[in-house]
Each structure stands twice: as structure tokens, then as C-alpha cells.
Amino acid sequence: MITLPRRIHGLCGSLGGENLRIGIMLYRRLADVVVIIHCIVCVFFLFGAFLAWKYSWIALIHIPLAAWVSAAFILGWTCPLTPLENRLRKAAGSRGYEGSFVDHYLGWFLGMTPPADGELPCEIGRRNEIILGTFFCILTIVPYGAKLGQYHDAIWPPLKPTGPGAASGTVRAFHLAVQGATTLKCDRQSEE
Numbered sequence: 001m002i003t004l005p006r007r008i009h010g011l012c013g014s015l016g017g018e019n020l021r022i023g024i025m026l027y028r029r030l031a032d033v034v035v036i037i038h039c040i041v042c043v044f045f046l047f048g049a050f051l052a053w054k055y056s057w058i059a060l061i062h063i064p065l066a067a068w069v070s071a072a073f074i075l076g077w078t079c080p081l082t083p084l085e086n087r088l089r090k091a092a093g094s095r096g097y098e099g100s101f102v103d104h105y106l107g108w109f110l111g112m113t114p115p116a117d118g119e120l121p122c123e124i125g126r127r128n129e130i131i132l133g134t135f136f137c138i139l140t141i142v143p144y145g146a147k148l149g150q151y152h153d154a155i156w157p158p159l160k161p162t163g164p165g166a167a168s169g170t171v172r173a174f175h176l177a178v179q180g181a182t183t184l185k186c187d188r189q190s191e192e
Helices: 006-011 017-054 056-075 081-091 101-106 126-146 148-155 169-179 181-191
Strands: none
Touching: 017 056, 017 081, 017 101, 017 126, 056 126, 081 101, 126 148
């Protein structure tokens, strides 16, 4: 017999056995939705920088996420989705799991095997978390570094002269200073 938290008995227990099963199923499905969201976040974290090559605005979402995930690995923080999933699983009558999402769902993929008794969590260890956090940080920085020119243009779009005085020396010199000193030097040579 599954022992359920009082919350579920209060919500569903007084309404009958069928409603109790519906309540348990609801918590299980909500926990499954949290796992799916967690997986989507992981995939976006790993490959969002490449998606940002095509759509620059994605970098506004991806860079803070990548910084948070890398810091969480390096500093040993827990993702808020993990305790949420565990609470929903416990509310459904399951045990939940110890450790992190990566420990529980991705440990086998990272070359870690669960203990022989199957009771203890498969933990990647603090040293490996720091290594993974550093690796993920580098994995995120490299694609952005490869397309740095694209982000420069997105932040400082080229100025187009419009209206009276737009082609003045001050505005032109400022624009060229933003683009770089080499462009300014080449422009001066062409004017002479």
C-alpha cells in the first residue's frame, strides 16, 4: 500500500478511491512535464549558441542561461526544477531521487554506472561537476566567439547618414571610431 502525504488525502481521499488515483496520476504527469522541460532546457543550453548564429536575439536568452548553468555546476548549486520534480514525485507517492538531474538521468551517458545495490544514487562527484561546468562554459563561449562580428553589428549597427549635418566630420569620426581604428586610417588615406 502506498502511503500518501496528507495533502493528497485532503484533496482526493475524502472523494473516493477513483479520485485518489486521479490525484496521484496528476502529480506523476506534472513531474513528467517538469522532466521534459528540464530536458528542453538542457538541449537549449548545449546547442542554443549555434541557434543564436541564425537568430541573434536568442543570445539574449541563452547567455544568461548558460552562465547560470555553468555557475551551478562549478559552485554546486541545485537547479530549481530538480526539487520541483522531486516534490511532485513524492506527492504522487514515489520516493523521488537524491542528487541532481544529471546524476539521475544522464549518469549512464556520462560513463557512470549506478551502484550494485541500486539503492544509492549515482553521483558524478564534486570534482566532475567542476570539470563539467568548465567544459560547458567553454562549449558555450566558443560558438559566440566564432561569430563575434555578427554580435558587434547587432549591438552597434552601421550608421547611415540622414538629414542635414549627418555627414559632418564629428558624426563620421565617431562612427568610424566604433568600427575600428583601421577603418579610420584607410578612410583618411582615400580622402587625400
